Amino acid sequence: QSVLTQPPSVSGAPGQRVTIPCTGSSSNIGPNYDVHWYQQLPGIAPKLLIYANDNRPSGVPDRFSASKSGTSASLAITGLQAEDEADYYCQSYDSSLNGLFVFGTGTKVTVL
């Protein structure tokens, strides 16, 4: 069902910078629909990390940033910490789906 593609995994050493791409199409990210990002720690419900392409909710560290360009988006984590080891998902609206929304395939971030 996912029409937003993410790499299955990325890894980095503590303190490093990692990026997670999210590739969409002309029916979702492309036509100016916003992209949102979620962090899911093991065994816990997802948490909103970034909304409307590049905005952090209150309480989210500024180590997390995101951007969007064309039919793709990207999440960056700078100064990687052990507590950042989690699954990350992008999400957008899709005009081809009656159900409105779509998630990315998810990326597991491993801190080496």
Add this chain to the structure above:
Amino acid sequence: EVQLVQSGAEVKKPGDSLKISCKGSGYRFTSYWIGWVRQMPGKGLEWMGIIYPGDSDTRYSPSFQGQVTISADKSINTAYLEWSSLKASDTAIYYCARKDYWNELRYWGQGTLVTVSS
């Protein structure tokens, strides 16, 4: 404080019916869409559908249309996800979440684990 509290874990047999709930508090329940998300064991998030409790307008992802029913009772600030005949493949954690202004899912329930096994 906005909260979405879901009903507890369920263990069912194939063919059973089931209705799980998501109770909202700390905000005007009728003014925000509530969505449902499936997470199968070891897998990613899947968008199932969404309801506007104010008028019960409901939309389903094509993958889930006809497989589940989403409803809401605004008198008790509760949204529901229902199956008429469960299958083993319905085993998953189901989350409800509130859709906010930018179409982000800002608040999430704690999840309900549904296990379907003979």
